[in-house]
Amino acid sequence: MTGASSVPEFWARRFTLGEWDTRASVRASEHTYLLPPDLKQQLETRHWFPPAFLPYLSHPSIEAAGQSVIHRLSANHLVYFLDYTTLLEHRIVNRAVETIVHGELDVSIPPRMKTAALQLYTDEGFHALFSNSLAEQVAGHYGITQRPAMPRRISRLNALLDQAPDRHKALAWFMVGFVSETIIARELLEVCRDALVSSVQEMLRDHLTDEARHSRYFSEVFHYLWLTLNSSQRTFTAKLLVDIILLFFEVDERWLKASLHSVGLNNAVIADILDGLTGEQATVLRARSGAGATLQALHSAGFFDLRANQQLFAQAGLVDG
Known part of the structure; x- marks a missing residue:
């Protein structure tokens, strides 16, 4: 990278998580995240996971099966989501944060950027803790034992990172963290709109409060880094970002098939459900809808000022040409 000498001085005054000492959930939350004693009553009007994120719940065969099946499928998804989140926070996002903290990006790191990165690292450890705790409770409540040790998205991210050339490895790790944190903030915002089981x-909501700050932080760091990248690094970054964004909106087909099987749905119904969710076009549509914060961060950083980047993302279907 070209170094920070070409970066305006005002950047050194940015990169904070804003009153982290008193607002971060790991410092301020009083919630226990324990399943409520009135869980049965809550499930009469609340959900384990927002139905809007599980469009297959509206399939006629699932609706006909009744609320108990809908709740079980939602619980399956919640446990899967929480197990995935635990791995994502520990093994992906915090590894991306390490590239900032330990100077792996070969660019001058302003003190505030490093301090905020260390705070963010602490947040993500807490997110992994409460995600795992709640996943264990819900899995125990329903007797859910089929929990993938490695969700497909984590495996796909690891494979993508393994393919990155050594000279770009740290940059690739940061970009995965950047996409993850800007996407999850939007996801959590949408998730929190529904009436869910109280815990x-x-x-x-605690996760969202933190991730809104994380999204802003990663967006600012991306902007800072983008100004320092040379032509080769920018080309690598642009192509990698397309792959990362699309990857985040793929469906874990094997897990979903197993979840649907677990409630007794037949193969024809499962095939019909999967047909509507899988495939390149379905992935692109989900990405265009869910990656808005990521795309806005790219726009704000001047990423799309390069015509080649605009064309690359348009060709992938992520933006209009």
Whole structure:
């Protein structure tokens, strides 16, 4: 990278998580995230996971099966989401944060950027803790034992990172963290709009409060880094970002098939459900809808000022040409 000498001085005054000592959930939250004693009553009007994120719940065969099946499928998804989140925070996002903290990006790191990165690292450890705690409770409540040790998205991210050339490895790790944190803030915002089981609602709202700051932080760091990248690094970054963004909106087909099987749905119904969710076009549509914060961060950083980047993302279907 070209170094920070070409970066305006005002950047050194940015990169904070804003009153982290008193606002971060790891410092301020009083929630226990325990399943409520009136869980049965809550499930009469609340959900384990927002139905809007599980469009297959509206399939005629699932609706006909009744609320108990809908709740079980939602619980399956919640446990899967929480297990995935635990791995994502520990093994992906915090590894991305390490590239900032330990100077792996070969660019001058302003003190505030490093301090905020260390705070963010602490947040993500707490997110992994409460995600795992709630996942264990819900899994125990329903007797959910089929929990993938490695969700497909984590495996796909690891494979993508393994393919990155050594000279770009740290940059690739940061970009995965950047996309993850800008996407999850939007996801959590949408998730929190629904009436959920109280402990789930509390956990997701605490998570959202933190991730809104993380999204802003990663967006600012991306902007800072983008100004320092040379032509080769920018070309690598642009192509990698397309792959990362699309990857985040793929469906874990094997897990979903197993979840649907677990409630007794037949193969024809499962095939019909998967047909509507899988495939390149379905992935692109989900990405265009869910990656808005990521795309806005790219726009704000001047990423799309390069015509080649605009064309690359348009060709992938992520933006209009």
